[in-house]
Amino acid sequence: MRALKAVVALVAVLTPVACGIVGAQAPGNFVMVSGKVTAVSGDSITVTPIGQGQAVAARIAEDTRLERVDPASFSDIKVGDTVRVMGARRPEGDQPMPALRIQLGEAGAPAGGGGRGGFGGMPAKVKTTDPFVVTIEGQGDRPFVVTQDTEVVQVKPLARDDIKVGEWAMLFGTREGDTVTARFLRVGAGVVSALPGTIKTATKGALTIEVPGGTQVQVKLPDGTAILSQKSSTPSDIKTGELVAVVPATFQMGGEGDIEASRLFVGEIPSGNAGWIAGGAAPMPMMVVSGSVSKADPLTIRVGQDKRAVKLAQGATVVRLARAFSFDLKPGQEVTVAGRMTPDGSFIARGVLLSAQ
Incomplete structure (x- = not known):
């Protein structure tokens, strides 16, 4: 209870x-x-x-x-x-x-x-x-x-x-x-804080995406919106000092102890709550742990003032995030947009994650 x-x-x-x-x-x-x-x-x-x-x-x-x-x-x-x-x-x-x-x-x-x-x-x-x-x-x-x-x-x-x-x-x-x-x-x-979908139209400062099921949503892209691309990587590519976001393999209450990771994001990690980049990969998306690499082998990350060892679970994946730009957003691309709905039904994005190509 x-x-x-x-x-x-x-x-x-x-x-x-x-x-x-x-x-x-x-x-x-x-x-x-x-x-x-x-x-x-x-x-x-x-x-x-x-x-x-x-x-x-x-x-x-x-x-x-x-x-x-x-x-x-x-x-x-x-x-x-x-x-x-x-x-x-x-x-x-x-x-x-x-x-x-x-x-x-x-x-x-x-x-x-x-x-x-x-x-x-x-x-x-x-x-x-x-x-x-x-x-x-x-x-x-x-x-x-x-x-x-x-x-x-x-x-x-x-x-x-x-x-x-x-x-x-x-x-x-x-x-x-x-x-x-x-x-x-x-x-x-x-x-609603994140929407997966396919870009239908892309103009300066705005997108129209179609979410699964056919609904189209107008997405506004304010200045400063983080646009990220992703590609597969390996643990050996992780360097000391890089930013990481760790998706735990199992639910963990509290913020202490070692982490067994089912997925690891490295590179351009968005500021604030990074749970949206994990989507359905996280057992609970708010449990994504963000920090910086203090030691690459064995992998140890710094979260605030604490250091936590990270072990990759069997079948775990490493994803490298890189900065992308508005001209990289093209009709037909699959994306996840993170942000907030407005009273008029449009969506204001603070981040856009392009699907892996």
């Missing part, structure tokens, strides 16, 4: 940033899938991933947490609002932490009604919006820096009858035998 509560708390805070809309194999008896609602009937819901993975049919129980998550903007946030803020890194001293994601509003109630939500995260009250400072009960004030890359979502309670076929969704549940029970369900465009 402790493991379930810990994982649910982590998923609730990090999923919209870390997980795309491809299926992800969660640890043990846990099941996690992001995609679109393809069926709703009574107390049952089916979520089908866009891209890889199989559809998951789950039972909505009386204690299932239901939330609607819609894109919002920083101007929607007012003094006194309740928020949860995910930062890019731990602040040093009193320095403001860059805000990756701001969740506005309380979490949803159980499907059966009653009770308050509040999976994961530390609820805080907005003290000021310029500069952005929040007050955490018992911990005092905490300043954040809001940038054009900061994602803002509005979270509201969701009634079971309001779930519709065709909506974006993220489902986290547990499996007992052949039955999956939803423990946490989020619905709405605010759950």
